[in-house]
Amino acid sequence: MKPINVGLLGIGTVGGGTWTVLSRNAEEITRRAGRPIRITTVADRNVELARSVTGGAARVTADAFELVRDPEIDIVVELIGGYTVAKELVLAAIENGKHVVTANKALLAVHGTEIFAAAQAKGVMVAFEAAVAGGIPIIKALREGLSANRIQWIAGIINGTTNFILSEMRDKGLPFAEVLKQAQALGYAEADPTFDIEGVDAAHKATLMSAIAFGIPVQFDKAYVEGITKLEATDIKYAEQLGYRIKLLGIAKRRDHGVELRVHPTLIPAKRLIANVEGAMNAVLVQGDAVGATLYYGKGAGAEPTASAVIADLVDVTRLATADPENRVPHLAFQADQLADLTILPIEQIETAYYLRMRVEDKPGVLADITRILADNAISIDAMLQKEPGEGEAQTDIVVLTHRTVEAQANAALASIEALSTVVGTVKRIRLEELS
Amino acid sequence: MKPINVGLLGIGTVGGGTWTVLSRNAEEITRRAGRPIRITTVADRNVELARSVTGGAARVTADAFELVRDPEIDIVVELIGGYTVAKELVLAAIENGKHVVTANKALLAVHGTEIFAAAQAKGVMVAFEAAVAGGIPIIKALREGLSANRIQWIAGIINGTTNFILSEMRDKGLPFAEVLKQAQALGYAEADPTFDIEGVDAAHKATLMSAIAFGIPVQFDKAYVEGITKLEATDIKYAEQLGYRIKLLGIAKRRDHGVELRVHPTLIPAKRLIANVEGAMNAVLVQGDAVGATLYYGKGAGAEPTASAVIADLVDVTRLATADPENRVPHLAFQADQLADLTILPIEQIETAYYLRMRVEDKPGVLADITRILADNAISIDAMLQKEPGEGEAQTDIVVLTHRTVEAQANAALASIEALSTVVGTVKRIRLEELS
Structure with a gap:
């Protein structure tokens, strides 16, 4: 069959990983997808980097808007991040009839409603497995694997930086500020770690999961967000003595009169499997009415784990690119005209x-x-x-x-x-x- | 949209669970699938039971072969089990152009090649999420979620009965025979527990996972199978002292010159998350070259957890029932003409x-x-x-x-x-x- 042509926006860490894995496993991926999936064009402001990574095997441009209009491209992969240019590019890609694969949790948690509506109107897909918990196929599990269930709650360790910091604070009895510095030195935390340590990144991901689990629009602005910056080693120690661990959890819970959507440090029983998720690893615990509790564990970040999710989306989109839109899995698990009007409850x-x-x-x-x-x-x-x-x-x-x-x-x-x-x-x- | 009509073969534990969950969550499932999914006919030798469960809301028949020929039925759910009648029924359903959803690991591990070929020829789907690890969506994770990866190995606790027995032997220091009796009394082991305790059930599941992970035909006859009946409490104790737990693992591993496919008691480091999977719970650890290790955990058996998987398959099949077969996910993850000829290595x-x-x-x-x-x-x-x-x-x-x-x-x-x-x-x- 005819190859599917992918345009890649951004060839940084995850973009580079996507290029590498797609090249290395090309034969195996083609055997699965039924047709070759190839990155034909890469747009990055750093054209030198893009040329060096692709080694002449793809066209390189500095003009991302040219890429999203290119009639030869079937799927646009957005790995630029942020809310502004990324949003314009995703909307332009959709407008030009391209399917979109993105790892951009911030963009979708904040502007998802607008983006999904645009995609729906154009009959294209926006896939975002890589936006939540990196390589763990949690979006697929929630949206398809557990489709029989009334999801009752989700609780996830969905930010590796903070889980690494909390693990170190517990192991070594050190204060937050000191461990943060170590995490930055080791590359587990960014130079400006605000989004991670204040819980914003986790809240973006929890927002996306809440929408899929309960069939509601994304409502990041109503999420309660509390980070780990005020956590003291003393409390970690006392919690331990009482049989608990402290984790930064993203929680989405169905209640009779609304949905709880919150991110905050949480004591959880040390004997739970999820309490033993250490270091930068991620895990999501999902409670469904039929299946009971299921847990999904793996690397939540990094070049190749995230690329794994990006490419899984590429394979899915490739399969359904020529299918009737009604045969596709809806963006938010529920049919677009069937989203519920459940309130996000205030923290009180x-x-x-x-x-x-x-x-x-x-x-x-x-x-x-x-x-x-x-x-x-x-x-x-x-x-x-x-x-x-x-x-x-x-x-x-x-x-x-x-x-x-x-x-x-x-x-x-x-x-x-x-x-x-x-x-x-x-x-x-x-x-x-x-x-x- | 027009409802999809399901014929249910067997209304025992899992069949009853499927009826219950599909009824209870009908509204939510319809919102996801885009059209109602309803069981219109139930075939069971025990027509009284079938009538009592369905309460007149479905046609009941004792003649399963009549059901699989019924032109009104779109999807046949096979929950009878075993190799003989179930095989005839599944093949007859396919022959009559029905899609099939089954939880029958024994049937597919042994006769999968014949059944998938028949389905391929007829352009229908055979879905089997419920055949491995009950409610955990592991087939979907392997087949779709990890499609970017060259899978390196899989190791799973995929038999709840034996994991319950091993957990009890460790906790209480009791010998195998005594714990088996308790497990039977508690309903965790069947009156004839041979398939479970001798590792056969786990080997059926490992066989299915090996086929999907490596793109090879199902080859149960080449699996190495060793159960837990000869395990002594002494060894569990010594293992513990050395920092290990003993679990019955189903292992599928890619090697340069073939595939290892084996089920046996295995020492694993106590600090691994999977070593802490206790009681009747299941978990599957998958190592992919891009994603690294991911773990999937949940209930591996029981009425509603297994029904969760059966119904997830029903939703998937419903979505793609009218789609071009080439848009569907292949039965064994890889396109049917792209299966590899990798040898299963002898245990030596x-x-x-x-x-x-x-x-x-x-x-x-x-x-x-x-x-x-x-x-x-x-x-x-x-x-x-x-x-x-x-x-x-x-x-x-x-x-x-x-x-x-x-x-x-x-x-x-x-x-x-x-x-x-x-x-x-x-x-x-x-x-x-x-x-x-």
Whole structure:
């Protein structure tokens, strides 16, 4: 059969990996796809780099807009990143009748509705397996593999940088700032790590998964986003003593009256498989009503793992390029006219358990006051850890694990606890999920 | 759009689950598939059961052959199991132009080549996600999600019964026979557990995965199959002391000159995620050249988890029912005319590491003799455990972990070791994989 012609926008890390894997495994990929898939044109501002990577085997241009209009190109792979030029290019590619494969989570989490609508109108596909959890085929699992299920919740370690930092903080008992510096030196964190450590990258990915799982539009602006910058080694240690690990989770949960969409550090039981996902690895736990819990684990970033997802999309799109659009898997798993109007709940309405650490005066009645306030707010206690004050110290730590409650209720209780004269400073609060 | 009509063969555990989930999630599944998927006819010898489950919402017949000829039916779901009638029915369904969805691993592992060829000739699909690892979408991951990769190896815990038994043996230090009885009482093992405990069921599944991973025909008859019936609690304990767990793994590995396809108890490092898959759960670890290692975990059996996979296939087949066959994913991942002629290697040619336990006289020079024999056979030692003899005993255990070697070489070394006058009885040998 006639080869499929791919235009590649951006030949950096992932673009280079895509070129390499597509070249190395060309024979095997053709045997699967039924026809050759070849990158015929590469657009990159760094034309020298593009020429050096492709070694003359593809046309190189600095003009990305020329590429997306090229009538010879069937599929455009967008690996530029960001919201601005990438958006214009993706929309221009669609407008020119090209299918699009992209790893750009930020773009789709923010502008997905517009982009998917444009693709739908033009009868082309926008595939984005590489946008979530790198090489793990989680989009495919959610969209196709679990299509029998009413998905109840998803909880994922979907940012390798923060998982690496948290693993190191736990292993070595070091503070956040120090481990971040090491991660930057090792290349696990970028020079400007804001998107990773503040949870924004994870929230982009959680937003995409929430849309596919529940059949709702992407709504990144309504996600609750909390990073790991304020996490202290002390809390990791106490969590460990109580049988928990702290992970930055992206959580999407179906509730009766809406959807929870949130990213924050989370205590999870150490015995869960996902709690043992270490270093820069990713894993996504999905709870479906029929299948129960399934877990997907692998490398969430890097040149070739991400290229693996990009190329899997290329093979899928190649197969269905000539098919009737109605035979294709819908962008967001549900038919475009069948998306639901489920509200994303504000953080005050979410329901979760909590880890609370309080610095208190070592005086009689303190614990009684705290437990009374929790009881008055209908919050029950699951476990507690009270430390002996250090030699000559007049203060000590009390750690409480609560049962599930509504966040607004927890806020009220914390305000009352902080108002106690025997409680020093603010209460440290970390959300806790049993994931069962 | 016009509903798709499904005929269900067999309404036992999985058939009942399929009916239940398809009914309960009908609205959500229709929103995904773009058209309703409904079971219009059920064939089961137990028509009373079929009537009671379906409550009049489907036609019930005792004549399965009538169902597969019914011109109103688009897709036949085969959940009868076994090689004989199921085979006739599947072939008859294909002959009548029906697509087929089946959970029958035994049938496909043994007769897959004939069945896929018949389907190919008729232009219909045979989907079998439910045949491997129940609700885990591993077939889809291997066939589509990882299509960019040259798959290097697969190692899976793909039989829940044996994993439950091994978990209990380890937890409680109990012998195999006793745990098997408990498993039967709890419903984790069947009255005749032979297929599970002898590794046959796992070998059926490993055979299917090997075909999809490497693009080779199914060749169950060439698989090496060893169950867990001879495993002793002692070895589980020693393995633990050396930092390993024992799991029944289905392994498919690409080698330069062929493919290894084998099922046997295997020592794996306790720190690997897959080593911590406990009870009746399943997990499959896949190593691809681009993506690295990915892991897929979930329930490998049960009514609704298996139904989840059956219905995912129904949605896939529904989408592509009217599509040009060349737009479909090939049955074995690679185009039917592109299957490779890779030999399945005989067990003597596989390469693996070993756990060896020897009962020896407590005399000087014993260890020297054993290590010399291993060295003479070019087998190097990775770790060793020598026990002090018990009070008043003249014999003790020596446990050796070797580096990788060819099985024939290991056999030769073991024969020489067993011929030593200081070695009592046979050497206990369990294969070991680092999975890295």
